[in-house]
Structure formats: C-alpha cells, structure tokens
Amino acid sequence: MSEPETETEVAPPSAAEVSGALEALLLLADEPTSELTLAEAVGAPEAVVLEALESLSAFYDETGRGFELRRVGGGWRYWTRVEHADVIAAHVVGGQTGRLSQAALETLAVIAYQQPVSRGRVAAIRGVNVDGVIRTLVARGLVEEAGHDAETGAAVFATTAAFLEKMGLGGLEDLPPLAPHLPEVAELEAELSALASPAPGPAPSGVPDADSDERTTA
Template sequence: MSDLHGPLEALLLMATEPLSSVELAEAVRVPVAEVEQAMAELVAFYDETRRGFELRRVGHGWRYYTRPEHAELIGAWVLEGQQARLSQAALETLAVVAYLQPISRGRVSAVRGVNVDGVIRTLVTRELVEEVGRDEESGAMLFGTTAHFLERMGLTSLEELPPIAPHLPDAVSLDEELAGAGRMSSGVPVAGPELGGEIEERDERREEPA
C-alpha cells in the first residue's frame, strides 16, 4: 500500500470537517493527483475488507462514515446514550452554544478556555446541537441548538432562555457579549433536571474528549 495511506488516514481522523484533496495534498506535500490515487486505493481497501467504516467524498472533501449496514446497531447505542446525564463540561458547552448561536467550535473553545471538539461531537450525537451553516468569512462550521434541545428543556423557543446561565465559566464577559447581540430574555434555567449529572466527558482544562 502507498506510503501516503497512513498520513492521510491520520489527517482525516483528526479533522472535524471534510478535507479536500487539495488540502490533503498541501498537508502531506505531494501533488493532488497522488492524493486522489491514494484515496481511491483506501476506498477500495475499506470496501474489500468490509471495515465498519467507509471513506466517502462529500461535496469537495473526504470524510469517514460508518457503514449503512451498521445503522441499527449504532442507532440503538446512541439511544441508550441519550439516557445518560450530561456532565458540567457538556452543560457549559451547551449553554454557550444556546446563548451565542450560531457559533463555531473555535469560538466555543475560546469562551470556555478548553478544546471542546469531543464535547461538541457528543452533543451532536445526543441531538442537542446541530450544524446550522458556515461562517461567511472563515468558512468554519457553525452550530446551534436543536428542536430536541427545546423539548428536553421544556421550552417553546430560545426566547424563553434566562438572562444568563449558571453553568457558563465567564458569566460577566458572556453577559456583555449577549447584551451586545441583543439576545437577553427571561425564562427557565438552561440546566434542567433531565440534563444535570455526569457522563463520559471529563472537564479537563486542556481538552475535553467525548
């Protein structure tokens, strides 16, 4: 197999969004044609060996996905996970998204002072947060809360959120940002009884894996 396979797999596993062949070629410093060939080889290899995942070209980028035949298993596993309670780290991240949406991972990380990639993935899996678009300037993926979030919180709209949430790490600065955005309102607490507690996220001040 090509010497490019390992580096390309590593990049795709670490990426939070699809990577184009051009981006991959720049990262591994080889011509785009060589990357395209290596990606085609990986696709064929995963298909031949029937791995639990597959490599797909989506839009202009490449990304790993679980195979459709495992959808029932994964769906059951995710459903069981929905019963687990959210940790303080997840609650803080969810609150930041709820108040500042649409918001990118990078901005959430800046507000919280930690890497939130793992927690964001968990919140997306729990259907509390979803991708809502891209930032026009940076191209970064933007996230917002879902209808399921409102249902779990007993809210009919985001206008019912309270002026500030108790789980935010920097209430003063965020309050000022919210005021500037004109999004202050009143209602029930962001952290309802169904969302409190702990799951697998660890609130580490450097990174919070799912």
C-alpha cells in the first residue's frame, strides 16, 4: 500500500526575489506605502520585505543614485536627494503658485512644536489672529483637529501624516531642535502677557508716589 502524498511546503520568497517587485510598486506609489501593504502585494513576510527595502536603500546610497528610498510617515517612498534640490526647484518648483505664506509657515511651526495646541494658544504665541491660516492648513491636509482641551474645551490641533511626508520625517521626534537664538515659548508668552497687561496709572491725588523723594512732616 503506497504512502499518502504529502503537500510540499513552499518556502517564502527571499529578499532578493522580491526586490524588483518592490521597486515597481514604489515607483507607482504617490504616498508612503507600509511594509504590511507591500508584503501583501508581493506575497512575502514583512520581515523579508523590510530586509529587501533596507538592502535597496543601502544600494542606492552606495551607488550614488539621484534618488533614495526612505521610511517616512509610516511607510516607504522614493525621494530625490537633497543635493539636487536646486536643480529640481529651478525645473519644477520655480514659478509655481500655491506655496504657503510666511504666516502659514510660522503657524505650522508653532503647531508642530506645541501640539496638540488650541487656536487661542497659537494666536497668543504669534500675536495675531490665526483662524484663517489654520483653516488653510487644515484644507491643505497638514493640520487636523486632535480632540479638545481638557480645561477650556477648545478644539486642539496637531500635524498630520501628510505633514511628516512632505517634511521627510519618520516621526515628530525627528523634528529639528528650535534654533538656540529663538526665545522659549513660555518666555515669549510671558512677554506677550506683559505687553497685554494695562500699564499702572498715576497715583491718586494726595497719595505720595512710592518712588517719590517727598516726605510728609508732622
């Protein structure tokens, strides 16, 4: 009597075997793609996909390609190298409209470093009304509501995954430190509060000023 045939277990593909398919998928991607999504697409374990992606990234660095493979915003995507920024800016970015205004950039920076932060706090730090600017940032997908302040109930805002993607950051921990010459936010707010406080008026008539040299006599 013959032995029953057993199914032969198929070994998962290796990192080298899926590298080409990963390159093809990432070339078509218009946003960072997670390891899980890529693993499902090529039929390989996430660990194998991660090994292949890291190998591709190292290969591009070693061979001096004009692009690099980076993990940002929770996924992987191709990026042009920073040393070619001037050429790219002149060819693609130059003359285009729709860039963020200086006010929007400043507001975005405050939210990025202070998030989650309320509209009122951002306005206090910048010293101007920021309602319209925040609406612009929300419309651009760079900022979103992230709950409400526990004390005031005001909506608070935080940056989005799209912000990390456009900045080329893997996470908020990758934000560069604030320039050392900039005042701390707490100090800046204290200065704004002091400026907003009413100046002391003149002493009432008949009451000697505390700094006056005048003395009363019996």
